Amino acid sequence: MQARSRQPGAGGSRAVRLDSFGGPDVLVVREVAAPQAGPGQIRVRVTAAGLNPMDWIMTADADTAARFGLALPAGFGTDYAGVVDQVGDGVSGFAPGDRVFGGALSRAVADFVVVDPAGGIAANEAHHTPDGVDDRTAATLTIAGRTASAALAAIDPGPDDTVLIGGAGGGVGVFAVQLARIAGARVIGTGSATSADHLRSLGAEPVAYGDGLADRVRALAPGGITAALDLHGTETVHVARELGVPDSRVCTIAAQVEGVAAGNGANAAPGALEEIARLVAAGRLRVPLAGSFPIEQIRRAAEFQAGRHVQGKVVIDLRVG
Incomplete structure (x- = not known):
């Protein structure tokens, strides 16, 4: 036929x-x-x-x-x-x-x-x-949504968390920031000075990447951060470690760091992509x-x-x- x-x-x-x-x-x-x-x-x-x-x-x-x-x-x-x-x-x-x-x-x-x-x-x-x-x-x-979902599953953010997301304004960051906020977490997102308004529009508190990042994060979150995603390289991983975040609550997607989970969109949970589409349809994720x-x-x-x-x-x- x-x-x-x-x-x-x-x-x-x-x-x-x-x-x-x-x-x-x-x-x-x-x-x-x-x-x-x-x-x-x-x-x-x-x-x-x-x-x-x-x-x-x-x-x-x-x-x-x-x-x-x-x-x-x-x-x-x-x-x-x-x-x-x-x-x-x-x-x-x-x-x-x-x-x-x-x-x-x-x-x-x-x-x-x-x-x-x-x-x-x-x-x-x-x-x-x-x-x-x-x-x-x-x-x-598909790609960015799956990757963000898998990375967030590795750190499991919730209402008691303050999450540092490196490269928060990029394609995966767009999803990761909003999904973490939907889970109830506070999000601090790294980016360039020109991306600050973009990060705020997603629900993140912006912080400039580069030298002195750990000090700037301390100033924003005196109580500390509890989890971190590095969506660009390894800077956020190193800062998270400096700020006392255990490796079990850190995840990367673009680099491999010994002891730290690497998020892979191919391993996203069944139904994760459909749920992201439903959140978009409901106006909860843009x-x-x-x-x-x-x-x-x-x-x-x-x-x-x-x-x-x-x-x-x-x-x-x-x-x-």
């Missing part, structure tokens, strides 16, 4: 491709054959794709790409949102016309993606987009959009995102008929 489809499966589509690994300059938009949903798969007409640091990190060189199972020619981007266009044999719970979001590892910036919604593998997945969540926002949730770009401006978008001082998320808009 052929896949059920709202539109004919044949024909071309656009996709960002890399013929060599490297920086944003290697990204090109190509006409490719539209993928087809096989048994157990769905095809999604992508309306928006969110960018993350991991997108350009894992395609920067061949050795790193190989660790993620990528080979040339490769695609780009993982977070997507769109509409189910085709449903393969054996799929239940999804039908053509359903709005969905999820992850398609290094192939999301394309008019179509094919994923296995029941496979249980992060970055090859689909989830129903709740009413009240627009596609641009839905396209930002995702600031730092910029949106058409697919033809993928290089410009990747350069903007790779600047690492983006306040919020970056999205590629895909115009499909």
